[in-house]
Amino acid sequence: MSEIVIKTAGLYKIYNENTIPVYALRDVSVEIEKGAFVAVVGPSGSGKTTLLNIVGGLDQPTRGSVTVDDRELAGMSENELINFRRDHIGFVFQAFNLIPVLTARENAEFVMLLQGIPDPERTERVDSLLEAVGIADKAENKPSELSGGQQQRVAVARALAPKPAFILADEPTANLDTKSAYNLLDMMEKLNKEEHITFVFSTHDPRVMERARRIITLEDGAVVSDVVK
Amino acid sequence: MKMIIKLAWLNIWRNPVRTGVVMAAVVIGIWALVFLLGFFNGMVDSYINATIESRTSHLQIHHPEFVEDPEVIFYLDPAELFREKLHADNRVKTTAERLVLQGLLSSASGSRGVMVKGVKPEQEKEISALDRKLAEGEYLDVDRRNPILVSKGMGRRLGVSLNQHLVLSFQNVDGEFASGRFRVVGWYDTGNTQEDDMMAFARYDDLLALSLMEESAFHEMAVILHDIKDVPAFQSEFSEVFDDARIRSYTEISPDMVLYNEQIKTMLSIVIIVVMIALLFGIINTMLMAVLERQRELGMLLAIGMNQRKIFSMITLESIIMCVIAAPIGVLIGYGTIGFLGKAGIDLRTWSDGLEQFGIGTLIYPNLGWATYVEIVFALVITAIVAGIYPSIKAISLKPVEAIRKL
Numbered sequence: 001m002s003e004i005v006i007k008t009a010g011l012y013k014i015y016n017e018n019t020i021p022v023y024a025l026r027d028v029s030v031e032i033e034k035g036a037f038v039a040v041v042g043p044s045g046s047g048k049t050t051l052l053n054i055v056g057g058l059d060q061p062t063r064g065s066v067t068v069d070d071r072e073l074a075g076m077s078e079n080e081l082i083n084f085r086r087d088h089i090g091f092v093f094q095a096f097n098l099i100p101v102l103t104a105r106e107n108a109e110f111v112m113l114l115q116g117i118p119d120p121e122r123t124e125r126v127d128s129l130l131e132a133v134g135i136a137d138k139a140e141n142k143p144s145e146l147s148g149g150q151q152q153r154v155a156v157a158r159a160l161a162p163k164p165a166f167i168l169a170d171e172p173t174a175n176l177d178t179k180s181a182y183n184l185l186d187m188m189e190k191l192n193k194e195e196h197i198t199f200v201f202s203t204h205d206p207r208v209m210e211r212a213r214r215i216i217t218l219e220d221g222a223v224v225s226d227v228v229k
Numbered sequence: 230m231k232m233i234i235k236l237a238w239l240n241i242w243r244n245p246v247r248t249g250v251v252m253a254a255v256v257i258g259i260w261a262l263v264f265l266l267g268f269f270n271g272m273v274d275s276y277i278n279a280t281i282e283s284r285t286s287h288l289q290i291h292h293p294e295f296v297e298d299p300e301v302i303f304y305l306d307p308a309e310l311f312r313e314k315l316h317a318d319n320r321v322k323t324t325a326e327r328l329v330l331q332g333l334l335s336s337a338s339g340s341r342g343v344m345v346k347g348v349k350p351e352q353e354k355e356i357s358a359l360d361r362k363l364a365e366g367e368y369l370d371v372d373r374r375n376p377i378l379v380s381k382g383m384g385r386r387l388g389v390s391l392n393q394h395l396v397l398s399f400q401n402v403d404g405e406f407a408s409g410r411f412r413v414v415g416w417y418d419t420g421n422t423q424e425d426d427m428m429a430f431a432r433y434d435d436l437l438a439l440s441l442m443e444e445s446a447f448h449e450m451a452v453i454l455h456d457i458k459d460v461p462a463f464q465s466e467f468s469e470v471f472d473d474a475r476i477r478s479y480t481e482i483s484p485d486m487v488l489y490n491e492q493i494k495t496m497l498s499i500v501i502i503v504v505m506i507a508l509l510f511g512i513i514n515t516m517l518m519a520v521l522e523r524q525r526e527l528g529m530l531l532a533i534g535m536n537q538r539k540i541f542s543m544i545t546l547e548s549i550i551m552c553v554i555a556a557p558i559g560v561l562i563g564y565g566t567i568g569f570l571g572k573a574g575i576d577l578r579t580w581s582d583g584l585e586q587f588g589i590g591t592l593i594y595p596n597l598g599w600a601t602y603v604e605i606v607f608a609l610v611i612t613a614i615v616a617g618i619y620p621s622i623k624a625i626s627l628k629p630v631e632a633i634r635k636l
Contacts, residue, residue: 053630056532058532058630058633059630078537082534082535082536083536085532085533085534086536087534091532093633097525097633100526101236101240101242102239110232111533113232114232114534114536114539115534162534
């Protein structure tokens with residue numbers, strides 16, 4: 001049996017619980033294995049981003065538990081969570097979210113600097129990551145000098161840098177044109193297949209859905225289907 | 230840490246205009262502080278120097294009882310002995326002995342109480358530059374009988390003009406009434422009109438003859454040292470040498486000098502605090518704007534694992550870096566201004582009447598000790614740190630999940 005990297009059990013996220021409760025997540029229990037290429041899909045407001053935020057340790061569930069890499073997230077202090085995210089989870093955001101004053105290379109090595117990984121190990125890893133995401137020739141460019149697709153590649157390189165247990169990508173192709181979106185997906189799929197890196201996407205982009213090997217569908221905060229292709 | 234410094238440095242140049250404005254405010258603030266402090270120091274010095282020159286000297290020697298009760302009988306003698314002992318010490322620059330009489334100056338139109346100092350014209354040139362304080366007329370070395378210098382105000386009140394006569398009357402050493410006819414040869418003006426209107430200067434020899442004192446008697450011996458810093462040590466040493474006389478320093482003779490100095494210092498501390506508070510709010514405002522503009526990015530940094538301590542350090546460093554760059558520029562410009570004006574002086578002749586009331590000269594030479602520069606820079610660094618704290622707290626209290634969604 002494959003190793004489980006993410007496990008949620010009976011997850012609820014309820015806003016305004018004491019007045020007019022709004023259920024963002026209802027009893028979500030999923031397990032994601034190492035090496036998975038999973039898309040969490042559903043209409044707007046179905047709870048995709050909420051689920052990713054909770055799995056990524058950015059938000060707390062109202063009830064239920066999240067285990068990442070065999071660690072229970074509940075009960076961690078704010079700083080413990082920050083360090084846990086740094087070391088175990090890679091994030092790729094919809095709006096790229098790079099540090100605008102740093103070059104592509106500096107953005108990619110940023111998390112490793114936070115981890116205190118020394119040179120030459122850091123430089124070697126950044127070089128290989130920029131190569132892997134196909135952006136090595138733009139290493140010294142600032143985000144403002146890169147296209148959306150190129151920026152998202154840098155974001156993927158940054159997410160991969162600390163060798164996380166998995167990468168959470170919240171609508172990574174939403175702001176990309178078709179060609180860039182396919183290029184990015186090709187690159188991520190390659191990393192998944194060759195390096196066994198786990199990817200969890202939230203998306204309603206059919207381009208992503210057609211590549212995903214497992215699709216978890218949410219509606220009104222509940223899992224309505226979980227299909228492995 | 231290197232990375233945080235680099236990031237803070239790059240962040241402050243994201244909006245060069247805003248950073249420039251803050252740094253310009255710091256530069257101008259520091260420059261204004263340096264200039265103000267230097268100017269007020271110059272004013273204090275001017276007041277002290279003017280007082281020392283025209284009133285107190287560095288030290289004065291009197292009969293012990295004369296200090297409490299300035300009667301004509303409380304004199305010291307012989308002057309030569311005192312002079313000899315004083316001049317044997319190489320810290321002494323110059324001395325002058327004076328007679329000091331309380332008397333009445335009368336004219337046809339009235340009379341006024343006055344303190345008349347009997348001075349030796351040549352000595353007084355050296356010690357109080359009395360000859361250079363004439364608004365009009367001639368000095369006491371004029372070849373005339375019984376010359377006297379009074380202030381213009383006194384002349385106006387007594388209704389006399391130059392070269393007219395006044396009668397000075399007082400008690401001589403035998404307790405008898407003595408009087409003499411003096412000719413007003415000049416109006417003197419030390420700059421302190423209040424003091425001037427109560428004083429008059431005549432020749433030592435003329436007053437000695439009228440008061441029937443010993444040949445070389447004196448009421449007051451003024452002493453100027455080469456270096457004002459030697460005053461306390463010199464005073465305590467010579468208090469033992471002249472055990473039958475009382476030797477007082479300029480601060481004892483004119484305690485208002487110390488008070489004035491203290492008041493100015495207190496006022497300057499308030500000025501420093503006010504300027505720093507103004508800068509504090511300016512920097513907080515800018516840093517807060519910078520944090521609010523970057524909410525999404527700060528949320529992302531928290532999300533990918535930059536801990537709160539590092540984010541706090543980064544924002545605080547941004548505030549400190551701005552001040553650390555701007556402060557030396559402000560200090561340098563201030564130093565240059567003080568250096569230039571310290572030589573050239575600031576001419577306040579336009580306001581001379583008001584200033585002279587307070588005994589302050591009309592040419593101020595600003596100066597500032599290095600310790601004050603250190604104080605200003607220290608105060609600014611503290612201000613920068615304090616200014617960085619609130620925006621930093623704001624930054625670390627962001628919830629990444631909410632911040633990332635901010636536009």
